[in-house]
Amino acid sequence: MTDQQVIELIEKELKEKTLRTTEQYLAIHNPVYTRDKLKVDRIDREGENELIIAYLPVIDERFYFAIYIDTQNNEIINVGTESDNRVYFRADSDRFGFEELSKMTILKSTGGRNKGDTRGTGFWKESTIFFEPNKEPDEFADKLKKLLDFLEIDIEGIKRLIREADGYIQVAMEIHNGNTMLGGPHIDSDALKRMSDLELEINFDLYVGGRSFKD
Known part of the structure; x- marks a missing residue:
């Protein structure tokens, strides 16, 4: 088609x-x-x-x-x-700036900021670098797989960001709350092993939105 x-x-x-x-x-x-x-x-x-x-x-x-x-x-x-699924790797540091974090890996970041950059009426207390290779709509499992594919291009660089800047995978999901049966993300054994090999942690922020189904 x-x-x-x-x-x-x-x-x-x-x-x-x-x-x-x-x-x-x-x-x-x-x-x-x-x-x-x-x-x-x-x-x-x-x-x-x-x-x-x-x-x-x-x-x-x-x-x-x-x-x-x-x-x-x-x-x-x-x-x-x-769901609107955002699955990305991030690293935060109060010692290194964005450029220094960028030089720890050959991977190209998709964004970041420096400690001291403006945050509303205040300032960011840490520098941050983001890697989100798949921003298009997709299922969580596919996004996680594609992120791991990307990170494995430079295993040593990612491990350095983990060691020196507390790098980890961040997931943010906004789920339609149609009938309170939200379901949730599933991580298969292959993805778990790949994350373990990279010494990666994963954090979830789950949100709900939308209207409930009519009776």
């Missing part, structure tokens, strides 16, 4: 609401349209079994509509939501 075919199939389902879940979600939230065109932030073709996942931003929310499409039959098999 082409991207245009995927979008047309989704637009048809949003209009006709053939699935019960489509009706449930559209009763409480709406997808984003730009100039009367449905906004699709990502079409994920990395899955198995001929499955595509399309991620649609939701008006005034950080989580996404997730549309699951069976490409063998060209049909939508499920409509749900996917």
Whole structure:
């Protein structure tokens, strides 16, 4: 299926609401349209079994509509939501500046700040460097795998940031609270081993948003 075919199939389902879940979600939230065109932030073709996942931003929310499409039959098999998942490596130091932290690894950072930089009405007390190679909508497990793939390019550099600047993996998730059954992240044994080999810790910040399903 082409991207245009995927979008047309989704637009048809949003209009006709053939699935019960489509009706449930559209009763409480709406997808984003730009100039009367449905906004699709990502079409994920990395899955198995001929499955595509399309991620649609939701008006005034950080989580996404997730549309699951069976490409063998060209049909939508499920409509749900996917958390806004941020999965990144960070290191903080009150001794080293951002440039010094950057030189500890060959990896290119995606942002950072220096101790003393303005923070609202105050100042940051530590310097920080961030590495977030996958910022697009995606499932938590995939984001964690891609981050580990990235960090393993420079194992010694990452271990140095861990030793000298308390580096760790940070996860921030905003989950749709439709019926209080939030679920949660799962880390498989392979990811656990890879994190252990890198001597990595992982921290989770979980948030909820959105409206509850109607009775």
